Amino acid sequence: MANYSTIISPLLVISLLVAASASNLNQDFDITWGDGRAKIINNGELLTLSLDKASGSGFQSRKEYLFGSIDMQLKLVPGNSAGTVTAYYLSSKGSTWDEIDFEFLGNLSGDPYTLHTNVFSQGKGNREQQFHLWFDPTADFHTYSILWNPQRIVFSVDGTPIREFKNAESKGVPFPKDQPMRIYSSLWNADDWATRGGLVKTDWTQAPFTASYRNFNDDKACVWSSGASSCGSSSSSTGSPWLSEELDTTKQNRLKWVQDNYMIYNYCTDAKRFPQGLPPECNMS
Numbered sequence: 001m002a003n004y005s006t007i008i009s010p011l012l013v014i015s016l017l018v019a020a021s022a023s024n025l026n027q028d029f030d031i032t033w034g035d036g037r038a039k040i041i042n043n044g045e046l047l048t049l050s051l052d053k054a055s056g057s058g059f060q061s062r063k064e065y066l067f068g069s070i071d072m073q074l075k076l077v078p079g080n081s082a083g084t085v086t087a088y089y090l091s092s093k094g095s096t097w098d099e100i101d102f103e104f105l106g107n108l109s110g111d112p113y114t115l116h117t118n119v120f121s122q123g124k125g126n127r128e129q130q131f132h133l134w135f136d137p138t139a140d141f142h143t144y145s146i147l148w149n150p151q152r153i154v155f156s157v158d159g160t161p162i163r164e165f166k167n168a169e170s171k172g173v174p175f176p177k178d179q180p181m182r183i184y185s186s187l188w189n190a191d192d193w194a195t196r197g198g199l200v201k202t203d204w205t206q207a208p209f210t211a212s213y214r215n216f217n218d219d220k221a222c223v224w225s226s227g228a229s230s231c232g233s234s235s236s237s238t239g240s241p242w243l244s245e246e247l248d249t250t251k252q253n254r255l256k257w258v259q260d261n262y263m264i265y266n267y268c269t270d271a272k273r274f275p276q277g278l279p280p281e282c283n284m285s
Contacts, residue, residue: 049187058186068221078138081106083191083202090181098176121174130265168281180224
């Protein structure tokens with residue numbers, strides 16, 4: 001007679017490991033606004049934000065981070081999403097805050113979303129780069145990642161880097177490195193500017209609009225708590241190679257591919273906006 005326990009046991013172990021590795025969004029995030037329009041469901045596996053004419057909704061992370069490599073899967077508002085903005089970002093508090101932004105600007109059915117990125121340091125932003133995506137971000141979940149270490153910030157989509165913001169403190173450009181940040185996300189109406197500069201308004205007959213989130217991963221991040229980092233006081237990357245990670249040749253080529261084919265706005269090439277000269281970080285290779 002076969003010993004089925006030898007067959008079942010490894011499968012059971014694998015299933016338990018998968019269950020253990022799946023993030024529980026109830027443990028990671030708090031719903032912060034929306035009067036019931038934001039929900040965490042399926043035993044913490046899925047988070048949804050909804051927007052109707054009365055209100056949008058949002059959430060924030062329970063933890064603060066000072067550097068990290070952080071992933072989240074999002075599925076954006078489908079159909080006619082014109083006028084809506086789904087924002088997913090890291091931010092500190094105060095008048096000289098730091099911030100690392102993904103913002104997804106909705107559009108008419110069949111037209112591409114605009115992925116808007118920005119980096120604020122000490123309260124100063126104006127570092128926008130915008131992209132279209134090479135897939136429909138409403139049809140399925142895709143992974144949006146931020147690598148933030150002392151040398152650089154890298155925005156990635158499904159593992160492909162789309163933007164790199166390097167530390168340019170040597171050129172007098174502040175870099176986010178001293179202020180712990182939380183993760184925030186919201187779905188809201190911005191039809192005064194979001195779609196074609198505000199020309200296309202939100203069609204409320206399509207409401208409620210819903211964006212979905214799953215598979216959050218902050219395993220490679222320094223959690224800030226009670227004035228101390230989970231990564232210790234030293235900036236050594238021993239045991240945390242992402243703390244000194246840079247783009248290898250393959251990822252540099254992927255970044256160039258995205259920027260050559262899908263970038264639709266780059267502040268570093270907008271000479272009319274900066275008549276006194278482009279910002280100093282724009283001259284870095």
